[in-house]
Amino acid sequence: MIPTNIWFWVGFVAFVLAMLALDLGVFHREAHEVRPKEAAVWTAVWVALALAFAAGLFVLYGHEVGLTFLTGYLIEESLSIDNIFVIVLIFEFFRVPKSCQHRVLFYGILGALVMRGLFIGLGAVLIARFHWILYLFGAMLVITGVRMAVKSDDDFRGDENPIVRLVRRFLPLSREYHGKRFFVVDAGRRVATPLLLVLILVEFTDLVFAIDSIPAIFGVTRDTFLVFTSNIFAVLGLRSLYFLLAAVVDRFYLLKYGLAVILTFVGVKMLGERYFEIDIVVSLAIILGVLGISIAASMIWPKKEETA
Secondary structure (H helix, E strand, O other), rough: OOOOOOOHHHHHHHHHHHHHEEEHHHHHOOOOOOHHHHHHHHHHHHHHHHHHHHHHHHHHHOOHHHHHHHHHHHHHHHHHHHHHHHHHHHHHHOOOOOOHHHHHHHHHHHHHHHHHHHHHHHHHHHHHHHHOHHHHHHHHHHHHHHHHHOOOOOOOOHHHHHHHHHHHHHHHHHOOOOOOEEEEEEOOEEEOOOOHHHHHHHHHHHHHHHHHHHHHHHHOOOOOHHHHHHHHHHHHHHHHHHHHHOHHHOOOOOOOHHHHHHHHHHHHHHHHHOOOOOOOOHHHHHHHHHHHHHHHHHHHHHOOHHHH
């Protein structure tokens, strides 16, 4: 555990809020389609900020703390790619205008920040009081890894989705989009637009991924500050990463097997911590190696339909 006080947390949260205000209030005040070049610049900014934070930890607390943060950040960032694939399917099914996609993702990220903060706090309390929770987390990760490896990549079927059915049952919806608005007045009554339905689906998607990713971070470190900061930095970069990879993410079809291996590795590491310990440098090398191999293999052996 690194020595932190309340001002570490206040300062970090203030930094996050300032960056979000700068993002939406200055650079994306007007709704517009985010081009790959703009997304690449913002992705580089978020990655550079995460690396700068890691460098600060390295200087203040040593290389092990810095590498631990980077390992957690890398796990979260790689898992977010699988999240991006699901968001692409949602946006395509509901034909979300490209000029409105950034707005949905921005508010989706706000909800994800609050939700993950609560999850991390709850996880830290449970681990502190019940150490056996770690073994439950480890088993969850192993099961998730196996499930990810064997599941098929089915298309998103919005009409059959239980969340969509639930929202349509209790919330009146307009038939068409109304720009970037989530609510409009139609025939004298206030109704939600399909953009709000998409936002709810994005939030639910992140909830599902958080259940997998947060235990994985606790498999790397028990330090709540490192768990929180690595998670938040990865979430902050999700929007720009989406616009950068949305058109090509399906080409990395073997990446899900790499993610399955990583989740299983972290789960086994948690289950066996009483019997063996894996150095953080070795863990980081394994994660980088698995990601590199799965991405390279996807490019060397593309899907048959892509080759055709």
